[in-house]
Amino acid sequence: MTERVDLDAQELWQSQGDGDAVISLDDIRSRARRLEQAVSIRNLLEYVAAAVVVAAFGIRMWWESSAVVRVSGVMVIAATLFVTYQLRRRGTATQLPAELGVKHAVDFHRGQLERQRDLVQDVWRWYLLPFMPGLVGLQIGLAVSGQAPVANVTVQIAVICVGFVAVHGLNRRAARRLQHRIDRLIDHT
Numbered sequence: 001m002t003e004r005v006d007l008d009a010q011e012l013w014q015s016q017g018d019g020d021a022v023i024s025l026d027d028i029r030s031r032a033r034r035l036e037q038a039v040s041i042r043n044l045l046e047y048v049a050a051a052v053v054v055a056a057f058g059i060r061m062w063w064e065s066s067a068v069v070r071v072s073g074v075m076v077i078a079a080t081l082f083v084t085y086q087l088r089r090r091g092t093a094t095q096l097p098a099e100l101g102v103k104h105a106v107d108f109h110r111g112q113l114e115r116q117r118d119l120v121q122d123v124w125r126w127y128l129l130p131f132m133p134g135l136v137g138l139q140i141g142l143a144v145s146g147q148a149p150v151a152n153v154t155v156q157i158a159v160i161c162v163g164f165v166a167v168h169g170l171n172r173r174a175a176r177r178l179q180h181r182i183d184r185l186i187d188h189t
Contacts, residue, residue, distance in 0.1 A: 023188040025102045031185075032096040032109045039093035039116060050084045053077070068141030075134030086126045091119045106185065113182045121175035128164045135160050 054077050061073035093112055096105060139156050142148035148156075
């Protein structure tokens with residue numbers, strides 16, 4: 001019995017190709033559809049979060065008496081609108097055109113993967129950095145106006161920084177995973 005299993009495994013191994021399987025049009029369409037859906041969901045969640053941030057800060061700034069806190073809140077709202085614009089402009093996935101053949105479909109999908117990779121790889125500059133002045137200013141404004149103890153403000157600024165580093169790290173990891181998908185796609189074409 002062991003001999004037959006060994007022979008079956010050997011036959012299977014010998015019958016395999018050289019690993020350079022060509023990707024099918026259906027497979028590339030499926031991958032493109034999954035990417036488009038994932039990007040659409042991510043963007044929708046970001047847009048909902050942006051609406052919540054703008055509404056919450058807008059309401060808070062309406063009633064706020066401290067000028068520093070008000071200006072900082074407006075800066076956070078401006079950063080949110082900027083990030084939303086950047087996400088819409090740079091992060092929307094385009095649907096794979098139906099008329100493309102395999103080579104052009106692969107090229108199109110690779111371009112979409114590269115676009116998403118570049119977006120998340122550069123998250124520090126277009127997503128996180130715009131929030132820093134407003135969030136730090138807000139904490140300073142709360143301390144200066146006496147609405148929060150300086151020790152709490154220091155902790156809050158540290159938490160913001162750690163959170164930003166974590167978001168940056170997660171996005172760098174996502175960029176590496178996207179690059180891996182790009183590399184695998186190239187290997188199969």
